[in-house]
Amino acid sequence: xxxxxxxxxxxxxxxxxxxxxxxxxxxxxxxxxxxxxxxxxxxxxxxxxxxxxxxxxxxxxxxxxxxxxxxxxxxxxxxxxxxxxxxxxxxxxxxxxxxxxxxxxxxxxxxxxxxxxxxxxxxxxxxxxxxxxxxxxxxxxxxxxxxxxxxxxxxxxxxxxxxxxxxxxxxxxxxxxxxxxxxxxxxxxxxxxxxxxxxxxxxxxxxxxxxxxxxxxxxxxxxxxxxxxxxxxxxxxxxxxxxxxxxxxxxxxxxxxxxxxxxxxxxxxxxxxxxxxxxxxxxxxxxxxxxxxxxxxxxxxxxxx
Ligand code: ZN
Numbered sequence: 001x002x003x004x005x006x007x008x009x010x011x012x013x014x015x016x017x018x019x020x021x022x023x024x025x026x027x028x029x030x031x032x033x034x035x036x037x038x039x040x041x042x043x044x045x046x047x048x049x050x051x052x053x054x055x056x057x058x059x060x061x062x063x064x065x066x067x068x069x070x071x072x073x074x075x076x077x078x079x080x081x082x083x084x085x086x087x088x089x090x091x092x093x094x095x096x097x098x099x100x101x102x103x104x105x106x107x108x109x110x111x112x113x114x115x116x117x118x119x120x121x122x123x124x125x126x127x128x129x130x131x132x133x134x135x136x137x138x139x140x141x142x143x144x145x146x147x148x149x150x151x152x153x154x155x156x157x158x159x160x161x162x163x164x165x166x167x168x169x170x171x172x173x174x175x176x177x178x179x180x181x182x183x184x185x186x187x188x189x190x191x192x193x194x195x196x197x198x199x200x201x202x203x204x205x206x207x208x209x210x211x212x213x214x215x216x217x218x219x220x221x222x223x224x225x226x227x228x229x230x231x232x233x234x235x236x237x238x239x240x241x242x243x244x245x246x247x248x249x250x251x252x253x254x255x256x257x258x259x260x261x262x263x264x265x266x267x268x269x270x271x272x273x274x275x276x277x278x279x280x281x282x283x284x285x286x287x288x289x290x291x292x293x294x295x296x297x298x299x300x301x302x303x304x305x
Contacts, residue, residue, distance in 0.1 A: 039092075040107070042072065042100040048107055049114065061100050067115045074100055082113035125304050126171035132198040133167075133176050134257060135160035136205040136267075139183030144208030146279035152206045153181065155282045159270060160204045162292030167299065190260035200232055200299060201265040203257050206282055208274040215275045216246035217291075220267040222258035229264045231305055236266060236298030243294035246271070268295060 042061055046053050051063040051070060063070040071081040078093040079086050080102070088109035093102050135156040137143035143152025157178070164174045175196050177189045193201040207218065217240050219233040233250040241247045258265045270291055271278045281287045 038104045039094075039101040040104050042102065045102055045107060045110075049111060050117075056100070065114075066117060070110055070114075072100060072102060080106055080110060082110055083115070085113065087113045124171055125300060126167075126173075128173070129199045129303055130173040130175065130196055131167055131299065132193040132196055132201045133160045133164050133174060134189045134193075134201065134203040135176065135178055136203055138178050138181055141183055144206055144273045146208075146273035146282075147212075147276055148279055150273060150279050150283045152208070152273055155206050155270065155273070155288070156204045157181070158285070159288045159291050159295075162289050163202070163204070163295055166292055166296040170296070170300065186256040187260055189257050190265075193265070194260075194262045198261075198263050199303065200228075201257070201261045201263060202236075202295070202299065203255075203265070203267040204295075205267060205269050207269040207272045209272055210274070212274050212276070214272050215278050216248045217271050218248040218269040219250050220253045220255060220258065220269065221250065221265070222254050223252045225252070225258070226264055228302075229258075229266060232264055232299065232302035233266045235302040235305075236268060236295055239298035239301065240291070240294045243290060243297075245291070245294065 040048075042053065042063070045051075046063050049063070049070075051065050051068070053061065054064040054069075055062040059073065059075075061072045061074070063072070069083055072093050073079055073081075074093045074095045077090045079090050080088050080093065088103075088106045092106070093100065095101075135153070137153035137156060139153075141153065143156065145151055157180075160176060161179070164176055167174045175192065175198070177192050178184050189203070190201070207214070217237075219237045219240075221229045221233045225233075230250070237247055237250050253267075255267050258267055271282055273279045273282060
């Protein structure tokens with residue numbers, strides 16, 4: 001019950017304090033009272049320190065957050081306590097017309113004694129992680145060509161570009177082996193990943209097959225791939241499956257770009273350009289975005305393991 005009464009009083013005080021950003025006269029009803037120089041109200045103090053006023057008993061004011069308790073005693077030799085330990089010089093904490101004022105200098109004493117809110121803050125997943133994205137083919141090498149005239153190199157570049165954008169937004173350091181319709185040798189693509197010491201190399205391709213009904217994505221790793229490559233392939237395949245795509249699973253093949261890459265490396269075949277329905281989908285900007293989003297999710301999962 002007492003707490004409720006205090007809450008009512010505090011709410012009233014907060015209304016008074018909130019309009020008072022700097023030291024100056026405090027308006028209480030019709031009275032104008034002088035405020036000591038170099039002081040701030042307890043409301044301002046709480047706001048600056050990220051604390052809430054928990055109780056005001058008249059003899060003390062208690063401020064809190066999830067892990068700290070600050071107590072202020074307003075009397076001539078009053079003292080501030082942070083988590084039970086005295087901080088700052090004695091005195092200077094005064095009550096004027098019910099509002100507690102503290103010396104401005106007390107803020108920094110209290111701040112330096114507060115425990116951090118989250119003691120173990122993990123660095124973000126993307127921190128310092130580098131991903132090399134390789135849009136397959138390009139320039140004189142169109143890659144697979146669909147029966148409706150869609151070139152693999154264009155689909156690869158579009159999806160890789162989307163993927164790069166998403167991963168950059170996550171904070172990853174992203175390198176594209178090509179950003180335009182240019183030809184790059186396979187060894188150079190792997191070389192870019194090796195020189196960059198990439199945490200993951202992701203080559204983006206689209207399939208083609210004589211059987212025009214063949215469909216779905218496949219994630220490749222080279223034979224005898226590292227545990228990290230396998231985990232990344234599994235995570236990307238699973239993410240694409242969760243996104244509702246037809247997935248053919250993780251397979252092994254000694255593609256040049258996979259064999260020549262020192263670090264973890266996967267090659268994603270997005271789907272079959274030889275399948276007319278799938279070719280149309282692969283050329284669709286929305287589908288390209290969905291593919292990129294799913295691959296990005298798989299990469300995040302892989303790198304968090
Ligand atoms: Zn290809």
